[in-house]
Amino acid sequence: MLKLENVSYVVEENGKNKTILDNINLDFDDKKLYVITGPNGSGKSTLVKIIIGIETPTTGNIVFNGISLDGLEINERANLGISYAFQQPVKFKGLKVRDLLDCATGKKNDFASLCHYLSVVGLCARDYVDRPVDDKLSGGELKRIELAMVLCRESKLNIFDEPEAGIDLWSFDNLTKIFKSLSNSTNIIVSHQKKILEIADEIILLKNGKIEKVGSYYQMLPYIQNTQCEKLRGDHE
Numbered sequence: 001m002l003k004l005e006n007v008s009y010v011v012e013e014n015g016k017n018k019t020i021l022d023n024i025n026l027d028f029d030d031k032k033l034y035v036i037t038g039p040n041g042s043g044k045s046t047l048v049k050i051i052i053g054i055e056t057p058t059t060g061n062i063v064f065n066g067i068s069l070d071g072l073e074i075n076e077r078a079n080l081g082i083s084y085a086f087q088q089p090v091k092f093k094g095l096k097v098r099d100l101l102d103c104a105t106g107k108k109n110d111f112a113s114l115c116h117y118l119s120v121v122g123l124c125a126r127d128y129v130d131r132p133v134d135d136k137l138s139g140g141e142l143k144r145i146e147l148a149m150v151l152c153r154e155s156k157l158n159i160f161d162e163p164e165a166g167i168d169l170w171s172f173d174n175l176t177k178i179f180k181s182l183s184n185s186t187n188i189i190v191s192h193q194k195k196i197l198e199i200a201d202e203i204i205l206l207k208n209g210k211i212e213k214v215g216s217y218y219q220m221l222p223y224i225q226n227t228q229c230e231k232l233r234g235d236h237e
């Protein structure tokens, strides 16, 4: 459903070229769960930002369900069915939680629907629908609201960048359950967490902007340990 062909991303830094992604070729099948992992700075967030259109690749092509994404803006890619949750969620001053969910679903939601979307991520609608999405929300609350925004869109492809960051232990188990239950869509999760790696159909290990190896959890485990992925933790912190 998603194909990356020879994708590279090179930036200029202090007058020199710096290769952040180096000739990435990947094939994502329909309705599978993929986890992208690898050391800090290996290019994971850059790769997903290229898929959703925040960054433009220097070379290469991305094809989504037979359509080239070349030249398509973020909103055009979203309309094709690609949703994305940032590593660091964006705050929207002046907007309330209900506005974001209405925006995500493209319609005015009644309270019962808002309640459903928020309860999936462990938030009570009564406490949150009228809260502004600003600095007063905690990091974990923001992450959950962003997750709710992605889930309520019911897109064909969901991309989550470190969804576990800032989520407490109780919610982390629920988060894993949510991802396991997403069997009607293709999901790409950037993560360092063992429990999320365990539920992947396929794990993609990035290192220094290159694909080091792709495989199942058990195929990848020795590789991940060998590459000393420093953020890979056995238990959630």
Ligand SMILES: Nc1ncnc2c1ncn2[C@@H]1O[C@H](COP(=O)(O)OP(=O)(O)OP(=O)(O)O)[C@@H](O)[C@H]1O
Binding pocket: 011, 013, 018, 020, 038, 039, 040, 041, 042, 043, 044, 045, 046, 047, 087
């Ligand atoms: N526009 C840019 N200019 C210069 N360097 C950049 C730019 N964008 C990204 N980088 C660098 O590219 C590398 C990859 O960054 P990226 O955010 O993709 O890493 P990551 O794998 O998501 O790391 P983490 O696990 O910490 O989230 C980093 O070294 C980063 O500093």
Ligand SMILES: [Mg+2]
Binding pocket: 044, 045, 046, 087, 161
């Ligand atoms: Mg990142």
